[in-house]
Amino acid sequence: MGLALVGVTLVTLVLFIFLIITKRQIDLLKNVKKQEDRERRHRLSKSLSSLKWGLAVSLVVVVITGSLALFGGRTAKEIYLEHTHGLGFSSDGKRILIPAHDGLKAYEQGRWFTPEGAKHDYMGFSPVDEGFYSSGHPAPDSNLNNPFGIVKSLDEGKTLQSLALDGETDFHNMAVGYISHVIYAYNPQPNSQMNKPGLFYSKNEGKTWTNSNIEGVSEEPTTIAVHPSEASIVAIGTPTGVYLSKDFGNRFEKVMSVGQNTSLFFNITGELFIGGFQDGAYLVKMDLKNNKTEQLTIPALTEDAVAYFAQNAIDDDQMAFTTFKNDVYYSIDKGVSWTKIADQGKSISYKDEEGK
Template identity: 45%
Template sequence: MRKRNNIYKWGSILSSLLVIVSLIAFNVSGEEKVTFTHIHGLGYTNDGEEIYVPAHDGLRVYKDGTWTIPTEGSKHDYMGFNMFKDGFYSSGHPAPNSDLANPLGIVKSTNKGKTIEKLALYKEIDFHGMAVGYKTEEIYVFNPTKNSQMDQPGFYYSTDEAKTWEQSKLAGIEGQAIALAAHPTKKGVVTVGTNQGIFLSEDHGNNFEKLSITGSVSAVSFGHQNNLLVATKTDEVSLFQIDLSTQESVELNVPDPGEDAISYIKQNPANKDEFIFATHKKDIYISNDAGNTWNQNVDEGVAIPH
């Protein structure tokens, strides 16, 4: 009888442990606990309903106020991640259990990451500095080394899905490049943020004009009304919206991140008043009123329960 009671006792303990493990996997609201090991980009789907973020071990998706981890598709380590109107372009490294080789080169997905198409430089290079036009699909990269399609390091662009590349002259650029963005609808228009300001080109990066925003740029992104979002970090963090038609800039209100800085910023393509930004410390904020107020929904890489 004692032996049978011991069996029941250990069975009860194991059942309790299973319950604890289940509670660890889900937060108190019943939602799955979602974490971000890294953040290497972010962007909206064309309908503005979903936000995709690469998090080292696959994608994270924000929809209807909740972060989830997709169950379909390999959990690749996406770098240089860029959403476009029909999906995303990226570079990076394959998931540990993938049959793909490392690095990925440049890949494209039109089914939200369920599958990816290899476009160029597979097994050759991983681009961290990459930008793609949301509707033009022009690709810009900072190439760190010679490869089969690029004779030397430098700034390159492709207008045919990475089949061929042209090197840009980068005339007019000052300082060390930090951030990069391509215009969503205007071909040839690209911007580079450096530790000495923000620079705009209308000829695929051959010649750049310095814009009025000063300071070290930490993030840059084109909006969807011919505007430019520029985040700077000097003594404090600032976020500006520049009307490219008039060159007038407006400073948006942002939470004080202390020693942190904005790393990525995007505008919803279907809602001009919605913005999202991520920081180097993996905080994520969303504004639904054109940047007047912000709601934090990721805190140091951990999604905040809805």
């Protein structure tokens, strides 16, 4: 985008010079009488004709270059969400970020685009206040080790910092505290830092890990969510309910048993959002102080459910969720109304949408 802006500036400068020269040439033509110096008049006419063509070409270049500067890399023509693996808002609250099978996708002010950076296959995608953490696999043309282990990005995927277990483990079930940055990961098999499968957490970005006892849970977790600031509070979902721990995952209490849990998310104030399925998809908000739940209205989902949910930490009016069929919905009024921005993976852009 920087080079395109430089191009616009240079072409605009050339256009300005053309305008000055043209004005002078026109003034000269006006001062040449018909009966005087016909040859000079003819030469000036040819010069003016050339300048007019130059002006036309310059205008075209300015329009094209300016369009590239404004919209280059941000059109929705070829955006397709294949196998979405997470959801979140950018640290500045301006964009929805969705990791797909072929890299990170973003939605901002009614438009989909692909951010800069390699098209990595992110898993366990966890946005935080200063970027995101993730696991997964590198892009086919990347020189990074496969799998990632755990990585961190401060620039929405342009660059990645390897934190732990590089080339060893791919964590599908992982969550990170939005402010605390404590990492919880369900380990699928032993590795150099985790001697067995199970739930582990790290308070120092993966340098050391502690195994949680997960007492009270007999099923393997399908979803994990971490309180934004209280590192000891973690929730896990299973095919039969939702469990909550306040002691780093050592002891869990079942707090909801309505059907199958499909999605968990802690917002910035510590409220727990629970997506699930029982005779249809549902989304509820839970107050951890008393475990009371509030049903949220979502669009009717046919044989589908909420796969990932997120609320904007900068503007809590904004919410978004994806489904297992790769539909994406976006709300700017705390879920009172929803706009469908992707249909079975195919992006939908709203060019006139102002957003918030």
